[in-house]
Amino acid sequence: MSEKNILVMKFGGTSVGTTEKIMRVAQRAIKAKKEGSNVVIVVSAMGDTTDDLIGLAAKISKNPKRREMDMLLSTGEQVSMSLLAMAINEKGENAVSLTGYQAGIITDNVFSEAKIASINNERIFKEFQKQNIVIVAGFQGITADMDITTLGRGGSDTTAVALAAALDAKYCEIFTDVDGVFTTDPNIVKNAKKIEILSYDEMLELASSGAKVLHLRAVEFAKNHNVIIHVRSSFNDNEGTWVMDKEKNKVFNAKDKMEQAVVSAVSYDANQIKISVFGIPDTPGVAAHLFGEFANANINVDMIVQNVGENEIAAISLTIKSEDLEIAKKVIESLKKDLQISNIEIDPEIAKVSIVGAGMKSHPGVAAAMFSCLGEKNINIEMISTSPIIISCVIRKERAKEAVGLLHDCFDLGE
Numbered sequence: 426m427s428e429k430n431i432l433v434m435k436f437g438g439t440s441v442g443t444t445e446k447i448m449r450v451a452q453r454a455i456k457a458k459k460e461g462s463n464v465v466i467v468v469s470a471m472g473d474t475t476d477d478l479i480g481l482a483a484k485i486s487k488n489p490k491r492r493e494m495d496m497l498l499s500t501g502e503q504v505s506m507s508l509l510a511m512a513i514n515e516k517g518e519n520a521v522s523l524t525g526y527q528a529g530i531i532t533d534n535v536f537s538e539a540k541i542a543s544i545n546n547e548r549i550f551k552e553f554q555k556q557n558i559v560i561v562a563g564f565q566g567i568t569a570d571m572d573i574t575t576l577g578r579g580g581s582d583t584t585a586v587a588l589a590a591a592l593d594a595k596y597c598e599i600f601t602d603v604d605g606v607f608t609t610d611p612n613i614v615k616n617a618k619k620i621e622i623l624s625y626d627e628m629l630e631l632a633s634s635g636a637k638v639l640h641l642r643a644v645e646f647a648k649n650h651n652v653i654i655h656v657r658s659s660f661n662d663n664e665g666t667w668v669m670d671k672e673k674n675k676v677f678n679a680k681d682k683m684e685q686a687v688v689s690a691v692s693y694d695a696n697q698i699k700i701s702v703f704g705i706p707d708t709p710g711v712a713a714h715l716f717g718e719f720a721n722a723n724i725n726v727d728m729i730v731q732n733v734g735e736n737e738i739a740a741i742s743l744t745i746k747s748e749d750l751e752i753a754k755k756v757i758e759s760l761k762k763d764l765q766i767s768n769i770e771i772d773p774e775i776a777k778v779s780i781v782g783a784g785m786k787s788h789p790g791v792a793a794a795m796f797s798c799l800g801e802k803n804i805n806i807e808m809i810s811t812s813p814i815i816i817s818c819v820i821r822k823e824r825a826k827e828a829v830g831l832l833h834d835c836f837d838l839g840e
Contacts, residue, residue, distance in 0.1 A: 431553075431594040432462040435469075435563065435585035439602040440659035441505045442472035444512075450600075450659065451512035454558050458518065463553045465592065467563040467585040468509055470501025491536035495565075495575045499525075502562035502581070509560050520558040523548065525565035525573075529591075530584065532566035532574045538723060539566060539574035541583065541646075544591035561588065579640030586643045590650035597652055599639060600659035605666030606631070606638050608838040609691040613826050616839035620666050620689060627689055627783055628654075628668045630815040634779035635694030644668065687791060688782040688836040693825045695776040696747045697727070699808070702757060704767025707739040711764060715741065718756045724749045727777070728810045728819060742808065744819060747773065775807065776825035779817040780832055786813045798835040804828055 434454065441447050450466070458464045470478075478497050482489050506522035513520035529545030552559045563581025566574050576583050582599060589597035603611070604619050606628070611617040623631075625648035632641040638656055647654050647668065657665030705711055712731070719726055727744045734740065745753055750771070757769055785791045795816055799806060804827070808819035820828055833839060 430462050431465065431589075431592045432457055433465045433467065433585050433589040433592065433594045433597045434600060435467040435581055435598065436600045436659055437581065437602070438469040438472050438474070440600050441468055441509065444508065446659075447471075447505070447508050448512050448516075450509060451516055453600075453659075454509075454513060454520075455516055455518045458558055464558045465549065465588055465594070466506075466509060466558065466560045467581055467588065468502060468505040468560060469563050469581040470498075471505050471508075474501040474504065492572060495536050495539075495573050498575050499562070499565040499573050502564050506560045506562045513558055513560075518558060519556050520560060521552050521555075522560045522562070523552075524562050525584070526567040526571075528559075528561045528588070530561075530566035530587070532568060532576070534568045534570065534572065534574065535723070536572075536574055538577045539568075540642075541566060541576070541587050544587060546588075546591045549588075549592065576642070579643070582640040582643035583646055586646045586650075586652050586654065589652045590646065594652070596655055597647070598655045598657060599643075600657060601638060602659065603638065604658045604661070604663055605656050606636070606668075606690070608689070609829055609833050610693070614691075614830050614833045614839070617833065618839060621664075622667045622669070622671065623689065624671050624783055625668060626814055627781055630779070630781045630812070631690055631692050634777060634781065634815065634817055635692040635696075636690070639668070686782060687784040687788045688780045688838065689784075690781050691779070691829050691832045691836075691838065692781065693776055693778045693829050695822055695825055697744050697775050697777050697819070698747050698750050698753075699742060699744050699772040699775045699819065700753060700757070701740060701742040701770040701772070702764075702766055703740045703769070705739050705741065705764045707733045707737040711739070712741065715760060715764060718760060719745075719753065722752050722756050724753055724756070728808050728817065730808050744775070744777065744808070774822045775819050776822040777817050777819055778825055778828045778832065779815055780836065781815045783814050785816070792816050794835060795832060798831050799828060802827070802831060804831075 436450050510520040510522040531543045532539035549559050563584040586597050606620050607617040609617045628644045632639050632644050654668040730742045732740045804824050806818045810817045
């Protein structure tokens with residue numbers, strides 16, 4: 426086997442959720458090795474292990490230190506990796522399991538949301554020379570001070586893509602419990618179709634707007650390092666969805682010769698909170714101060730609308746992830762006096778519905794069609810955000826799934 430013929434395969438929690446599933450993953454890894462690849466497997470924690478560990482911590486402390494949470498949560502992936510190595514060994518092949526640290530993954534020191542700073546690939550190449558299938562614990566790394574860190578929810582995707590880049594792998598396969606990326610959630614819309622090829626930008630917008638097949642940071646990493654991703658099912662051998670730079674990878678592009686579809690997919694995100702801040706002065710620097718404090722608290726603000734009323738008094742509405750609400754409230758409370766905030770409204774009953782498609786850049790009228798589709802069914806739009814390839818609307822949460830189906834039909838995505 427050539428050291429250049431490297432395949433990185435990532436298996437999520439549902440794919441390794443039982444010992445029977447782990448044995449199937451072992452068989453797939455062995456097959457890939459016998460076909461001539463040096464194989465690296467990245468695994469998530471089994472099933473609901475991470476949630477179970479979070480539950481255990483909650484019984485001990487209402488506000489545990491993030492460093493200690495990383496120590497705890499990193500153990501979930503270590504269970505998966507060691508069991509998979511045992512399964513492969515049991516089937517007669519050589520395998521070795523490595524923690525993030527042993528695999529050379531160095532991160533910054535932002536506990537629970539660490540970013541990968543560098544990867545030393547020497548250990549993995551040494552294991553290839555021993556004819557080992559290498560299994561790496563996803564979701565984790567280590568700081569320069571030797572503290573274990575985790576990469577945040579979905580961080581195993583990022584681990585896999587980062588390793589594919591560091592090892593110059595031919596591509597990175599992300600195995601999940603669905604056949605690929607669909608035009609929308611097939612649990613909501615029965616005629617949703619699998620998408621064969623997506624650009625990095627399209628996948629980035631889908632990941633950021635609620636699609637849970639790939640983690641946003643993993644797609645960003647793939648785009649920055651031109652790592653081709655193949656999203657596919659762990660339960661069959663069907664071809665999935667390829668995510669790539671379409672211009673740089675013409676060889677994969679035979680299926681995409683026809684003109685780009687105007688809209689590729691519809692996504693939704695019900696894990697949203699709208700916060701409205703009233704009474705702030707409409708003067709330069711106020712918004713910068715407010716959003717600067719959100720950034721310092723590591724809160725990602727999604728959509729923003731500012732309204733100016735009488736006497737140059739402004740109101741700002743913004744959306745954040747539900748899990749950031751308590752921190753956001755503390756930030757706003759600390760700014761009440763400086764920004765002359767008179768009132769705060771928090772609305773958890775919202776959802777974001779989005780349409781995504783590279784073809785939107787060259788087709789006018791897409792926004793009008795979206796708004797008309799929702800308006801005809803009396804679905805009120807509360808906030809709007811646009812870019813060249815995505816249009817997002819905030820609507821009432823109870824109508825989100827209905828809106829997804831309407832938009833999927835409106836743009837003929839099931840045909």
